[in-house]
Amino acid sequence: MSVREWALITFTILAQMSVGSFVILGILHFLAARKSSVEAADRLSDRALLAIGPVLILGMLASFAHLGNPLNAPRAVVNLGASWLSREIFFGVLFAILGGVFALMQWRKIATFQLRQVIAWIAALVGLVLVYSMAMVYMLETQPVWNTFATPVIFFSATILLGALAVGAALVANYAYVMRKDPSCAEAQCILLRDAVRWISIVSIVVMGVELVVIPLHLAYLANSAVPEAVTSAGLMFGQFGAVFALRLALVFIGAGLFALFLYRLALSPGQEKTLGNVVYGAFALVLVAEVMGRFLFYVTQVQVGL
């Protein structure tokens, strides 16, 4: 592993986390607005929305660290017709622009609610296309460990899982802030927060389930492949990096499974917001570490076909 791979780990994780956060936050805002009012929903989610931009920018800056000649970077969108890498960069920049425009409009309440909603939906869609492009970048016939259905599944599951728990953490932090600033709306916000956390914990448990099925299946598929390089990759995952592989699965199970289950129960009744907050932070931290380990394995088990 070199600086180059760590740059890619940082970029893919942060970009996926920001897309996931944007999508999940949008859905939570929609649900909260339907249940109470648009104003209350804004109060729940606006500050969290502003946190997404820096995460994405940080990820994109990290991606520059894997370039040998960053001065030519503007050329990287030239081959949109054939290169998924060009498409990834194009949709990444487009998502950053649309997301940024929406965040600004939402923060300053510029234009109508409907217009802002339209921009948000387009940005979310572009974000999901970005994650799809990121996965397609790795679907190369010369890279059997990546060239499977597991790559898009793992990228999308990381997107949703990291997004959901990052949003959970941001909402909890926002709630603590609102409580201090304006205790009058605390009760309404508390209901919305607990609804959101319940929703987040259900999403986490479902996506964790998907990961715990797909990741071992992927390993089994590689191990039984007719392509020798795939078998070598499986050997790395099972042998040299077996401890990382096992720990990665265990951490995602604890963070997005056990912690999420606990969260769901905590969020059923009011009065336990402090514990709730700490468990959300814990779950997010565990899943972040698990996904970074997973992405580390993704790159470190690469075995190329040919010379």
Next chain:
Amino acid sequence: MAKQMAFYFNASTCTGCKACQVACQDRNNLPVDVRWRRVYQYGGGSWTPHPNLLIANNIYVYSLSVACMHCENALCADVCPTAAITKRSDGVVLLDSTKCIGCRYCEWACPYGAPQFDEAAGVMTKCDFCQDLQAKGENPACVDACVMRCLDYGDLEELRAKYGDLSSIEPLPKASITHPALVLTPHKHAQPTGAGNGKLINLPEEV
């Protein structure tokens, strides 16, 4: 059919001397660790006991000189985000380093190790079929340097008519991935691609 420039390599006569590799690096002024042409040694076999006989061996080794295959399906050109890699009308795959961002994505796509990263310049480089020499009517440096006359070049169809249509043996990947513009005469011990019963025995600094 469109013209497709190609290399021919005769594995049955190659001694693995690496004159082609050195000539390439010399001619193109390449840094020590940038190798547009590499000579691989592939070996395998073992001792096999025969009932009531001496223990015999089937140990083999052969060499393979590999440069850019100027593939018909050039994956490197497809994946390059800056379109720095292009396929010329005569089939030669060219890389314009001044457009390269050094992301090394082409390296992941190519199963022949043809795009080579120049650490000092931060960009990819690759075999350009000695286009400047060819423009003057001369042969590529590697072809002229081969003491055993193992290397030849020309139009793919003409080379196939002359030498047959084999384009992969171990340790080369299967030809269906990129359709390399390569014609091979196999070594007598050549293993079919995918046989997997031998391995590369080069030292790391050789390739």
